[in-house]
Amino acid sequence: MFQVNNQKGFSGLNLMVGVFFLGLVVFLVMHTIKKQADSLNDLTAEAEIEVFLGDLKRQLSSAKNCNATLSKIQTNNGQITSMKFYKGDELIEQFALHTTIGASKTKILKYSTSIYNNFDEDIAELGMINLIIELQKDIESQSAAKVSRSIKLYIREREGRIEECAFGGLPKGETIQVQESFGTRLSSPFIGVNTSEMKTSLNIGGNLQLTPSDTSCSQENIGAIQFSSVRKQFEQCKRDLTWKRVHR
Structure with missing residues (x-):
């Protein structure tokens, strides 16, 4: 009778151990699946951040757009609440703080400016700043969730504040369009015609003067x-x- 009871107790213990290990396996499988999903979300977020930065650079390459966003902002530790771009004659705001980008729902936490050391670069009267963008990815790993990216901008400043700015450089003159007696003169070394590969033809009606x-x-x-x-x-x-x- 003692042996029968002992066998029954041993069988119950086996069942408990089996349930424990089954639960452990299920936990490990679920943890692995969640970790893989988190890694996929992280990759998606990184790709969408790069697209976001590319879009910002294209927009900020227009001095008109850059000035709309950063004019009068401090060159160091200046705070920006959103990006402002012209669509035709209409000024619109995009990528405001605390909004998200893409399917990854990466949140924009902060825009700020930081002085850039440009002693080794010959940029004449221009200065440089970094536009710092802080973001938070929607992933479980808190150490990898917060990221920071920067865009280098060329600027003209006065008394520590931005007067003009653009990604990729500014024209030398205060304005590239100058009215002359013979017509409009474009005063800038940064004017291109649609392409940098020299495949565009220039058709002129009238006289060409060099x-x-x-x-x-x-x-x-x-x-x-x-x-x-x-x-x-x-x-x-x-x-x-x-x-x-x-x-x-």
Whole structure:
């Protein structure tokens, strides 16, 4: 009788141990699945943050947009509540604080400015700042949830506040559009025509006038055309690195 009771007790203990290990396995499986889902969410958040930063850089490359957002903001530790962009003539606000981006629901926590050390860069009268963006990803790991990204902006400042700014550089003049007696002159070395790959043609109705120039022909300007102030003729920089008359 004692042996039967002992066997019954042992069977109950086996059942309890079995249930414990089954629960442990279920817990480990669920934890692994949750961890993998969290890792996937983290990857999605990182990808969407990069898209978000790319969008900001494109918008801020327009001085008009950059100025709308950062004009009069302090160059160091300045606080911004949202990004302001022009859509045609309409000024709209996007990416405000505490809103989320993308399917990952990454939250925008803070925008601030920080002085950038530009001693090694030749940018004439321009200064630089970092636009710091603090974000929080919707993931379980608190150590990886909060991230910070920065965008380097070129600026002109006065008394510690931003007057003009743009991502990628500013034109040299206060304004690139200058009214002259003969028409409108564009005063900037940063004007392109749709592409940086030199595949766009320029069609001109009327006269094309080149300012007289006597620069050297080098590898950097092969194919360039100038009007020689010495020889009074149009010349092209050839592959042998000499200027030759365009039409003979």
